[in-house]
Amino acid sequence: MRPLAILGGTFDPIHIAHLAVAWEAAELLDADVRLMPAAVPPHRPPPIADATTRVAMLRAALRGQDRLGLDTRELARGGPSYTVDTLAELRAEEGDRPIVLLLGADAFAGLPGWHRWHALFEAAHIGVLSRPGVARDWPAELAEQMVARQVADPRQLCGRPAGKIVELDVTPLDISATRIRDLLAAGRDPRYLLPEALFDDPALLAPYREHDFRERLP
Structure with missing residues (x-):
């Protein structure tokens, strides 16, 4: 089985x-x-x-x-x-x-x-x-x-x-979700670190781009 x-x-x-x-x-x-x-x-x-x-x-x-x-x-x-x-x-x-x-x-x-x-x-x-x-x-x-x-x-x-x-x-891949979130919050596109399909719908990655902005509000 x-x-x-x-x-x-x-x-x-x-x-x-x-x-x-x-x-x-x-x-x-x-x-x-x-x-x-x-x-x-x-x-x-x-x-x-x-x-x-x-x-x-x-x-x-x-x-x-x-x-x-x-x-x-x-x-x-x-x-x-x-x-x-x-x-x-x-x-x-x-x-x-x-x-x-x-x-x-x-x-x-x-x-x-x-x-x-x-x-x-x-x-x-x-x-x-x-x-x-x-x-x-x-x-x-x-x-x-x-x-x-x-x-x-x-x-x-x-x-x-x-x-x-x-x-x-398993093959070691030094990819960190924390690093990816930081890149997204900085307005960058971490291509080749994320599945390509995630870039097809902007709403999927929006929470990470918006999170850092909210944290910086006075």
Whole structure:
């Protein structure tokens, strides 16, 4: 059964690095990947763009894709976007299908600070998006889980619905949403950092151009 992989985030805005790692994960795992925008991320400030605009950007960026899709359940649910609740919903829907939560290495290192983080392994595998050749020192609690759960071959995830950890070497793209927001606020067009479809509708990027102007008002 082809795994279902989940890539969460604020996507404020969605940029090329998001799409690149989602696509590489789809290939490495032979999985369908859903991008899942968070409503109220518990560990960071709220997004600048509202939910409707972020969904519109994602739909534009994903147009024509076959293996990358969109899941808006956290926006529909509202409130803090706790990943453990989302994965429990998905597990109830998907039965024994392998589910893989995709996390960047920095996010994975902070996993012990997440809400009910041990319960994540009951609902999903975790795919750690890593830079090739870069070794990491994980926190002790996490290192224990790595010893018990890590597998080397992504294909090993297909035999069970949840509970394993695999590192996925993906191409590092040093693209920051913060930098993109700064460029937009300065009136610049960050071409080739954002999906081209986002420039087709000026309303999609308007929140970032207007945000800095409002902040400078006396």
